[in-house]
Amino acid sequence: MAFIPHTESEVAVMLAAIGVSSIDELFDEIPPSLRVRSLDGIPAALNEMEIGRLMSARAQCDGRPLSFIGAGAYEHHIPAAVWAVASRGEFYSAYTPYQAEASQGTLQVIYEYQTMIASLTGMDVANASLYDGASALAEACLMAVRANRKSQAQRVLMPASVHPHYRKVAITAAGNQAVSFEAVPFSQGEGRTTAAALAPFDGQDITALVIQQPNFFGVLEDVDALADWARARNIFVIACVNPTSLALLKPPGEWGAGGADIVVGEGQPLGVPLASGGPYFGFMTTRMAHVRQMPGRVVGRTVDVSGRDGFTLTLQAREQHIRRARATSNICTNQGLLVTAATIYMSLMGPAGLARVAAVSHARTSELIAALTRLPGVRAAFASPYFHETVLLLDRPVAPVLRALADRGILGGFDLAEHYRGLGHALLVCATETKTSADIERFANALGDLMEAARAA
Amino acid sequence: MAALREKVIFEYSRPGRAARDQWPAQISQGSPMPETLRRKSPPLLPEVGELEAVRHFTRLSQLNFSIDTHFYPLGSCTMKYNPKACNQYAMLPEFLGRHPLAPESHGQGVLACLFELQEMLKEVTGMREVSLSPMAGAHGEFAGVAMIRAYHRARGDLARDEIIVPEAAHGTNPATATMCGCSVREIRVAADGDIDIAALAAAVGPHTAGIMLTNPSTLGIFERRIEEVARIVHAAGGLLYYDGANLNAILGKVRPGDMDFDVIHMNLHKTFSTPHGGGGPGAGAVGVSARLAPFLPIPIVGRDAERYRWFAEAELPQSIGRLSAFMGNIGVLLRAYIYMRMLGRTGMSAVGDYATLNANYLLARLQQAGFEAAYPKRRASHEFIITLKREARELDVTAMDFAKRLLDHGFHAPTTYFPLIVPECLLIEPTETESPEILDAFAAAMASIEREAHEEPGFLKSAPHNMPVRRLDDVRAAKQLDLTWKPKAQA
Numbered sequence: 036m037a038f039i040p041h042t043e044s045e046v047a048v049m050l051a052a053i054g055v056s057s058i059d060e061l062f063d064e065i066p067p068s069l070r071v072r073s074l075d076g077i078p079a080a081l082n083e084m085e086i087g088r089l090m091s092a093r094a095q096c097d098g099r100p101l102s103f104i105g106a107g108a109y110e111h112h113i114p115a116a117v118w119a120v121a122s123r124g125e126f127y128s129a130y131t132p133y134q135a136e137a138s139q140g141t142l143q144v145i146y147e148y149q150t151m152i153a154s155l156t157g158m159d160v161a162n163a164s165l166y167d168g169a170s171a172l173a174e175a176c177l178m179a180v181r182a183n184r185k186s187q188a189q190r191v192l193m194p195a196s197v198h199p200h201y202r203k204v205a206i207t208a209a210g211n212q213a214v215s216f217e218a219v220p221f222s223q224g225e226g227r228t229t230a231a232a233l234a235p236f237d238g239q240d241i242t243a244l245v246i247q248q249p250n251f252f253g254v255l256e257d258v259d260a261l262a263d264w265a266r267a268r269n270i271f272v273i274a275c276v277n278p279t280s281l282a283l284l285k286p287p288g289e290w291g292a293g294g295a296d297i298v299v300g301e302g303q304p305l306g307v308p309l310a311s312g313g314p315y316f317g318f319m320t321t322r323m324a325h326v327r328q329m330p331g332r333v334v335g336r337t338v339d340v341s342g343r344d345g346f347t348l349t350l351q352a353r354e355q356h357i358r359r360a361r362a363t364s365n366i367c368t369n370q371g372l373l374v375t376a377a378t379i380y381m382s383l384m385g386p387a388g389l390a391r392v393a394a395v396s397h398a399r400t401s402e403l404i405a406a407l408t409r410l411p412g413v414r415a416a417f418a419s420p421y422f423h424e425t426v427l428l429l430d431r432p433v434a435p436v437l438r439a440l441a442d443r444g445i446l447g448g449f450d451l452a453e454h455y456r457g458l459g460h461a462l463l464v465c466a467t468e469t470k471t472s473a474d475i476e477r478f479a480n481a482l483g484d485l486m487e488a489a490r491a492a
Numbered sequence: 493m494a495a496l497r498e499k500v501i502f503e504y505s506r507p508g509r510a511a512r513d514q515w516p517a518q519i520s521q522g523s524p525m526p527e528t529l530r531r532k533s534p535p536l537l538p539e540v541g542e543l544e545a546v547r548h549f550t551r552l553s554q555l556n557f558s559i560d561t562h563f564y565p566l567g568s569c570t571m572k573y574n575p576k577a578c579n580q581y582a583m584l585p586e587f588l589g590r591h592p593l594a595p596e597s598h599g600q601g602v603l604a605c606l607f608e609l610q611e612m613l614k615e616v617t618g619m620r621e622v623s624l625s626p627m628a629g630a631h632g633e634f635a636g637v638a639m640i641r642a643y644h645r646a647r648g649d650l651a652r653d654e655i656i657v658p659e660a661a662h663g664t665n666p667a668t669a670t671m672c673g674c675s676v677r678e679i680r681v682a683a684d685g686d687i688d689i690a691a692l693a694a695a696v697g698p699h700t701a702g703i704m705l706t707n708p709s710t711l712g713i714f715e716r717r718i719e720e721v722a723r724i725v726h727a728a729g730g731l732l733y734y735d736g737a738n739l740n741a742i743l744g745k746v747r748p749g750d751m752d753f754d755v756i757h758m759n760l761h762k763t764f765s766t767p768h769g770g771g772g773p774g775a776g777a778v779g780v781s782a783r784l785a786p787f788l789p790i791p792i793v794g795r796d797a798e799r800y801r802w803f804a805e806a807e808l809p810q811s812i813g814r815l816s817a818f819m820g821n822i823g824v825l826l827r828a829y830i831y832m833r834m835l836g837r838t839g840m841s842a843v844g845d846y847a848t849l850n851a852n853y854l855l856a857r858l859q860q861a862g863f864e865a866a867y868p869k870r871r872a873s874h875e876f877i878i879t880l881k882r883e884a885r886e887l888d889v890t891a892m893d894f895a896k897r898l899l900d901h902g903f904h905a906p907t908t909y910f911p912l913i914v915p916e917c918l919l920i921e922p923t924e925t926e927s928p929e930i931l932d933a934f935a936a937a938m939a940s941i942e943r944e945a946h947e948e949p950g951f952l953k954s955a956p957h958n959m960p961v962r963r964l965d966d967v968r969a970a971k972q973l974d975l976t977w978k979p980k981a982q983a
Binding site for chain 1 (some may be wrong): 517523525528548552599663840853856857870
């Protein structure tokens with residue numbers, strides 16, 4: 036029971052060694068008035084067969100619909116080898132690598148990961164990961180406040196084209212430390228941030244500008260112009276990027292004349308299943324000059340006493356277990372297992388394979404846009420370049436259309452009504468390499484039928 | 493463990509080699525992307541085949557200790573066995589494939605599990621409401637202290653910006669207080685290991701936002717005067733925060749809610765056996781008393797009749813807000829759910845029983861072998877502290893030397909040099925899933941190291957000897973930063 040191996044006779048021997056007559060006696064320092072009398076709210080135990088049956092039934096409730104939702108989490112093919120290896124007990128059930136000699140596997144994986152993600156983003160150094168993309172962006176804003184010594188204001192420019200959930204997480208995380216976020220509107224026709232929208236902030240003390248690429252609408256921002264605008268004013272550039280896209284798109288390290296200062300993003304597209312939203316991992320990379328302001332764990336290569344290479348956690352003087360109240364963050368975990376999976380994924384795909392995934396995802400999105408905008412009552416919201424996601428405008432409210440599609444086993448995208456009422460009946464759709472022409476046709480036919488039926492009614 | 497080493501994966505790269513079977517088929521291009529936005533040179537990713545990658549990462553895994561291969565008596569970390577069923581049933585394809593923004597109609601299965609998990613966590617902790625959204629223990633701590641601040645602010649009590657922590661507290665406690673814009677006041681621990689009540693009474697006042705406590709404390713003993721602590725803090729207008737790191741010790745025995753705590757975070761990767769994964773993912777659900785319920789972080793799962801749904805933000809206007817892009821670490825939550833259902837109500841209190849039995853037995857064995865307990869007059873909870881100050885003084889060997897030599901014996905080191913107030917300490921937590929013969933073997937290894945400390949201290953001080961690497965040069969690691977691999981030409 037409860038994965039406890041003890042036999043009755045062993046328990047008797049153990050109690051005798053301790054010098055007590057019962058296990059209950061071991062709790063004699065707890066005031067009797069506080070002792071639990073029952074746990075009636077906990078159901079009786081299930082054995083493995085019973086829990087298996089229950090979970091399979093629950094899983095079937097959720098089904099396996101055909102999904103065109105993106106909005107920050109993307110369905111990609113995950114090679115079989117990724118989780119076959121990442122699920123090995125030696126990775127899965129290992130502790131945080133504080134004892135370096137007993138953790139060289141995990142430490143070397145992280146070092147390889149840091150190399151890959153730093154190169155993918157065009158930066159010098161990476162940490163070992165943060166909780167997810169949104170919390171990584173929040174940490175980047177706090178880091179910019181520490182690292183940008185030319186700014187006193189603790190003000191961060193946050194474009195409205197940044198993922199709305201990310202913006203909320205940043206407020207939750209940084210709000211208690213007196214960091215303020217100023218909204219920057221997007222151009223209605225282009226769905227992106229323009230120089231005109233930044234003009235009102237000219238001459239003000241601003242700590243950092245967040246640039247999401249592609250932005251929440253899937254639109255590609257004019258990153259060179261935005262980064263140069265910030266650089267000229269001593270404003271830090273925080274890039275928030277999709278890692279798959281970076282196989283094709285200019286890495287933030289090369290944005291404008293000076294590049295970004297801090298880069299973050301959601302690591303989920305790199306071999307991590309959608310799983311209703313987590314666990315994922317947030318990545319963070321930066322310039323060597325700012326490495327001591329970076330939160331989270333960092334792995335370095337060094338030598339042991341016999342002069343051989345080895346890996347260890349380094350720069351720990353930044354962290355909570357050493358600095359306590361003066362740490363760069365309270366974070367102690369990274370998302371080690373997800374980073375392991377992502378490192379295996381990037382190794383299997385290689386530079387050309389990741390570029391193929393990105394190019395095919397982009398091509399499928401073009402195909403999806405063409406198929407859907409052919410329908411009466413559907414048009415593209417923005418005339419801007421995109422990666423693998425875009426906004427469509429319908430001639431009627433989106434929510435009932437999505438419900439009707441879901442009844443047919445199709446998840447037709449993300450309704451923007453809650454977050455962007457001003458856009459009209461706007462629907463965010465995404466296609467990755469996992470979608471076939473037949474899938475796209477099925478979606479287009481279903482949507483066409485529904486719209487036509489609605490018009491007839 | 494095979495004493496092998498493994499090249500860095502980039503050293504296996506051959507230009508043009510690739511695992512092409514994993515690639516999608518080429519199709520005609522989409523609309524062209526502007527030239528100015530395109531990448532000019534490829535990123536540094538490995539160019540290897542599938543077999544090279546699988547061998548490389550499998551070999552790396554073999555350089556690790558893990559629960560599946562080794563005993564981890566890590567105090568405060570609760571490294572218990574991670575049942576395989578929890579992994580297998582959380583990874584059913586429907587669960588893995590579900591998009592976080594999929595409609596509730598296509599999520600009744602996962603939502604039912606999460607709702608029931610919330611209910612079970614309320615029951616075992618005695619708290620009124622639970623939110624599952626924090627993604628790690630420290631994230632739960634952040635949520636907890638942020639709720640305490642929000643509570644005081646909502647009442648117009650704006651001066652309360654001080655968090656009290658005992659000097660033995662986890663490092664995350666003061667770091668969290670700072671992240672929430674609070675200052676930290678540390679209070680003394682009395683000689684018997686309990687909080688110094690007079691010091692506490694002198695510390696509380698109109699600036700007190702709350703106190704953060706672990707109970708059993710980080711000293712591995714139950715805070716006997718907890719009811720008095722609660723009375724003093726509440727009378728001063730502060731709230732009580734329970735750091736759930738040591739919840740395993742009291743599972744089914746005593747509940748934080750009954751001890752009058754206002755907020756608790758639970759480390760599901762400790763008490764409820766989700767894997768540590770080499771440093772995450774965790775999950776740090778939070779529970780609260782009635783007065784903090786309006787401030788819980790979103791999202792939270794609710795039930796209307798037989799239908800499960802996420803509470804809308806508008807229904808929780810005082811919430812401290814959103815902590816993650818989506819709904820937290822749901823895959824971890826499912827594993828905890830499966831574990832709790834497999835334990836059931838009797839299994840839950842058996843955890844507290846046997847975790848405590850194992851700790852007290854191992855303490856007794858080590859004391860028989862001549863080791864000194866830090867609090868010999870106190871009952872051990874699920875963990876206990878051995879102090880090696882005598883060995884340090886007489887033999888010039890340290891807790892770190894013992895920790896490193898234990899690796900050679902095939903045991904992960906206990907937690908060392910924490911808590912900071914006990915000199916040369918080892919904080920030892922065996923958990924309930926270890927058999928008595930493992931505990932005996934650990935005690936025997938400690939005794940053999942003690943002999944070595946007398947007979948061959950030089951060998952002990954240069955341990956480990958049988959691991960993939962010897963002691964590493966941490967100073968060089970921090971001074972000559974080598975954080976990414978570089979091709980030979982650039983290195």
